[in-house]
Amino acid sequence: MTALLMTIYVVVCVLLILAVLIQQGKGASMGLLSGAGQTWFGPAGSKTLLMKITLGLAAGFLALSVLLALATSSSRRNALAAATAAPGAPAAPSTPPPSSPSVPPGTDSVPKPASAPK
Numbered sequence: 001m002t003a004l005l006m007t008i009y010v011v012v013c014v015l016l017i018l019a020v021l022i023q024q025g026k027g028a029s030m031g032l033l034s035g036a037g038q039t040w041f042g043p044a045g046s047k048t049l050l051m052k053i054t055l056g057l058a059a060g061f062l063a064l065s066v067l068l069a070l071a072t073s074s075s076r077r078n079a080l081a082a083a084t085a086a087p088g089a090p091a092a093p094s095t096p097p098p099s100s101p102s103v104p105p106g107t108d109s110v111p112k113p114a115s116a117p118k
Contacts, residue, residue, distance in 0.1 A: 012060045013061065
């Protein structure tokens, strides 16, 4: 299911990018197609149609983002629960690993240098 959502997510992302690039900006010649949108949708109809398409794609983008976040977090949580509750799994050791040998009290762990002859 996550793979299907991810595929739809990528398609929506690409379509959203294209919808934003086709629109005309504040500077009329700044759009990607610089006026070709008027010939596709008519002189006045392009703004409202492109705005609706962009709004729908943006809403789909946000909804898919939330769904993917929920799907991946629940699958991770389920995998972790299955790994910890798996029968026959090796148990964690109850005794701590042996530590390094201890030094008897009153002795130094570093040998003292030999005294220099007089």
